[in-house]
Amino acid sequence: MRTTWNLSTHSRRVAAALAAGGSLLLAASARAQDAAESAIDTGDTAWILISSAVVLLMTPALALFYGGMARGKNVLGTIMHSFFLMGLVSVQWALIGYTMAFGSDVGGFVGGLDFLFLAGVGGDPNPDLVGTIPHSAFMVFQMMFAIITTALISGGFAERMRFSAFVVFSTLWVTLVYAPVCHWVWGGGWMGPNGLGALDFAGGTVVHINSGVAALAAAIVIGPRLGYPKEAMPPHNLTLTVLGAGLLWFGWFGFNAGSALASNGAAANAFAATHLAAATATVTWCLAEYTSRGKASALGAASGAVAGLVAITPAAGFVGPMSAIVIGGVAGVLCYWAVSLKRTFGYDDSLDAFGVHGIGGTWGALATGIFASAAVGGTDGLIYGNAAQMWPQIASILATAIYSFVLTFVILKVVDATVGLRVSDQDEITGLDLSQHGEVGYNL
Numbered sequence: 001m002r003t004t005w006n007l008s009t010h011s012r013r014v015a016a017a018l019a020a021g022g023s024l025l026l027a028a029s030a031r032a033q034d035a036a037e038s039a040i041d042t043g044d045t046a047w048i049l050i051s052s053a054v055v056l057l058m059t060p061a062l063a064l065f066y067g068g069m070a071r072g073k074n075v076l077g078t079i080m081h082s083f084f085l086m087g088l089v090s091v092q093w094a095l096i097g098y099t100m101a102f103g104s105d106v107g108g109f110v111g112g113l114d115f116l117f118l119a120g121v122g123g124d125p126n127p128d129l130v131g132t133i134p135h136s137a138f139m140v141f142q143m144m145f146a147i148i149t150t151a152l153i154s155g156g157f158a159e160r161m162r163f164s165a166f167v168v169f170s171t172l173w174v175t176l177v178y179a180p181v182c183h184w185v186w187g188g189g190w191m192g193p194n195g196l197g198a199l200d201f202a203g204g205t206v207v208h209i210n211s212g213v214a215a216l217a218a219a220i221v222i223g224p225r226l227g228y229p230k231e232a233m234p235p236h237n238l239t240l241t242v243l244g245a246g247l248l249w250f251g252w253f254g255f256n257a258g259s260a261l262a263s264n265g266a267a268a269n270a271f272a273a274t275h276l277a278a279a280t281a282t283v284t285w286c287l288a289e290y291t292s293r294g295k296a297s298a299l300g301a302a303s304g305a306v307a308g309l310v311a312i313t314p315a316a317g318f319v320g321p322m323s324a325i326v327i328g329g330v331a332g333v334l335c336y337w338a339v340s341l342k343r344t345f346g347y348d349d350s351l352d353a354f355g356v357h358g359i360g361g362t363w364g365a366l367a368t369g370i371f372a373s374a375a376v377g378g379t380d381g382l383i384y385g386n387a388a389q390m391w392p393q394i395a396s397i398l399a400t401a402i403y404s405f406v407l408t409f410v411i412l413k414v415v416d417a418t419v420g421l422r423v424s425d426q427d428e429i430t431g432l433d434l435s436q437h438g439e440v441g442y443n444l
Helices: 002-039 042-069 072-102 134-156 163-187 204-222 236-261 265-293 298-312 321-340 355-373 389-416 423-428 432-437
Strands: none
Touching: 002 042, 002 163, 042 134, 042 298, 072 134, 072 163, 072 204, 134 163, 134 204, 163 204, 163 389, 204 298, 204 355, 204 389, 204 423, 204 432, 236 298, 236 389, 236 432, 265 321, 298 355, 298 389, 298 423, 321 355, 389 423
16 A cells, blocks of 8 residues: 555656646747747738738739730730739749748858748748748748749730740749749848848849840740731730739839838838839830820820839839939830830830830849938948949849840740740631630620
8 A cells, every 4th residue: 555655646746747847838838939929010910911912913913914915816815824823823932932032042042942832931930031020921922023023024925825835934934033033132142132232122133124034035035926017916905904004003012112021111111112103104104105106105104104113123112202203214215215126126025024124124223223322221322422332233133134034045945845835827816815725805
């Protein structure tokens, strides 16, 4: 009996010790959880979640913008490019794209596999990226950028690429081109604050130069549409295009102001700069058009707005409102001129992706180096006495353009050799809506 009593007493003491230890562990876990939650700013989190949803809206807006500019027989095929990528790129980003862009740095070129299949990407903040919002919120916000950047390229090859080729090309491009360039600038790579020091607030190089140059490569590799440039190929529904441009303008507030990654003064400044640049470019494109053609068009107003939005993207968090007006004003005239040159050089950039995004993004990256002000954010630029900032801006433009063009060219050639890039002449004459998707945009 004494032995049994001793064993029972010992058991009770062990159980009590385990319970106490468990309580301590639970308390420590609770304290750690409370600390993580206290690091999250609910206002910043709400702003980034809203901005993510608004940026996603930009992709169907782009579908309307591009779809209206295409011919009626290709409206659904053109819209499908953007809409389908909302699915394809989201899956790619979750599986491998995010970790390639924002994983631990590998040689300054690409991210490691820390976040493969979104491992470790949850509701707690990641102080190495942004410490006031959940890691998952940051991941989703960046996902929306990957989607629309890939969709922008479709303007260069609209009305003539096979849909199967489009799917393969887009998967390869967002993996091999977008993710590394994103890492260079925002993920801790060689081009960003810890390296070259190039300023790119919301995607002048990552998004616009990258996609615009890729669109140029695609237009060259796939060749012009049948009948181009002798046959007139006017937009079939400018109502869609203007509606799409208006929604893009709205979405760009999430794109640029959201890139502050906080609900603060930097976001407010980027919001104001974005709007003023777009407004000014709308006016200057129409003025250039009126001077050249004697008429200002709705297509010109819509294109001008997008050109201004593109140009202010890298500068939005670094310049004041008056600089934004200058940047937008120049963008309207410059991009109008660039779009008009495609006939001179003979390439068929169907929906002016290179003329607006490639040229507008290049001007924006240069303008950031010119007009950046430390009083607003970042560092001073040329007009504030820091001419040295122009070197990182120029180098980032050249590196992005060369990498994007060469890799896109190679990817297109591989896809052409394996899947086949272009639809047949008969399918192109019939239209991509019927030949690629078995349906029509208008059944009147």
